Amino acid sequence: MTRRLFATYVTGTTNEYRLDVVTDSEPDNPQAVTYFTADTLDAACRQAQRLLDAVEGTADRYGELYAHDGDGTAVYCDTIHRPK
Numbered sequence: 211m212t213r214r215l216f217a218t219y220v221t222g223t224t225n226e227y228r229l230d231v232v233t234d235s236e237p238d239n240p241q242a243v244t245y246f247t248a249d250t251l252d253a254a255c256r257q258a259q260r261l262l263d264a265v266e267g268t269a270d271r272y273g274e275l276y277a278h279d280g281d282g283t284a285v286y287c288d289t290i291h292r293p294k
Contacts, residue, residue, distance in 0.1 A: 225249060227248055229258045229262065230242075230274040232272055242265050272291040
């Protein structure tokens with residue numbers, strides 16, 4: 211499980227998610243970072259797919275989905291891939 215800082219001003223929130231949109235081979239330099247809320251992880255994955263479709267970039271891109279653990283840490287959830 212990857213842990214990174216979750217830049218948010220809301221403490222104690224556990225239904226907040228972050229999508230790092232990656233368009234090249236280096237996942238540590240995302241093209242875009244989007245924060246959103248969702249009731250469940252499944253709902254967050256569906257929303258991440260819609261957000262990934264909306265970001266301009268190469269046809270072959272993916273997003274790293276993280277959840278806020280409530281203490282300011284981002285916990286890796288899933289990789290959302292949108293193939294060409």
